[in-house]
Amino acid sequence: MEDQIDDIRFRNTMLITPLRMVLLFSVVISAYDVGRAILSFIELVRQPDMDVLLITLWLLTAPLSFAACVCLVYACKRMMDGRSAAMPVTVGFGLMVLSGVSNLISQASILAGNGLSIMVLCALVLICYIICFLQYQRIGTRPLTIFAAVMGVLCGGYYLINGIKLVIEQPDQLLGYLFTSYLTAFLVAVSTLLFVIAVDYGPVIEDVTKE
Numbered sequence: 001m002e003d004q005i006d007d008i009r010f011r012n013t014m015l016i017t018p019l020r021m022v023l024l025f026s027v028v029i030s031a032y033d034v035g036r037a038i039l040s041f042i043e044l045v046r047q048p049d050m051d052v053l054l055i056t057l058w059l060l061t062a063p064l065s066f067a068a069c070v071c072l073v074y075a076c077k078r079m080m081d082g083r084s085a086a087m088p089v090t091v092g093f094g095l096m097v098l099s100g101v102s103n104l105i106s107q108a109s110i111l112a113g114n115g116l117s118i119m120v121l122c123a124l125v126l127i128c129y130i131i132c133f134l135q136y137q138r139i140g141t142r143p144l145t146i147f148a149a150v151m152g153v154l155c156g157g158y159y160l161i162n163g164i165k166l167v168i169e170q171p172d173q174l175l176g177y178l179f180t181s182y183l184t185a186f187l188v189a190v191s192t193l194l195f196v197i198a199v200d201y202g203p204v205i206e207d208v209t210k211e
Contacts, residue, residue: 015198030066037062058106064099093133100126128152149193156189
């Protein structure tokens with residue numbers, strides 16, 4: 001007798017290697033981003049005109065993105081070992097949503113009216129992460145999730161281009177960190193796209209026959 005258990009699994013095995021490579025690269029870059037965030041925090045809190053709460057919220061995006069990438073890497077490992085990956089996937093995308101909220105609030109406060117396009121992109125990316133999160137809670141449809149992930153990559157790419165221009169025009173401590181965070185956001189978006197294409201809920205067949 002065979003028993004079907006619906007669980008998260010690899011849908012497209014051809015994408016396993018690219019997905020793992022991009023995720024590992026994202027972990028490395030986001031870890032560097034965390035280091036930059038710590039150094040930036042130490043430097044910025046010494047300035048009397050800086051809002052410590054706002055700076056903390058802004059720099060919190062880096063560790064949240066790092067933790068999200070680590071969770072997805074762990075989820076891939078569990079799936080390759082044939083174990084359930086529902087929990088790390090849920091936590092990973094939940095952390096992405098939190099990083100998107102943190103990034104949106106901080107960008108809106110720091111850039112104000114000088115970076116409207118970036119704030120709009122931050123909002124779109126947040127919506128994309130929410131759609132992806134809901135997909136792995138069995139809410140939503142796969143085509144919509146893939147479309148959201150594609151939009152996330154496009155937003156991340158345009159977001160990165162705008163960040164490069166901003167750093168070139170106004171090079172300083174804050175904008176230097178911005179570039180690193182833009183690169184991390186783009187890599188996380190690419191990882192998300194590969195993940196939602198390669199991974200989905202599906203039947204895992206177990207043989208429970210007892211002679």
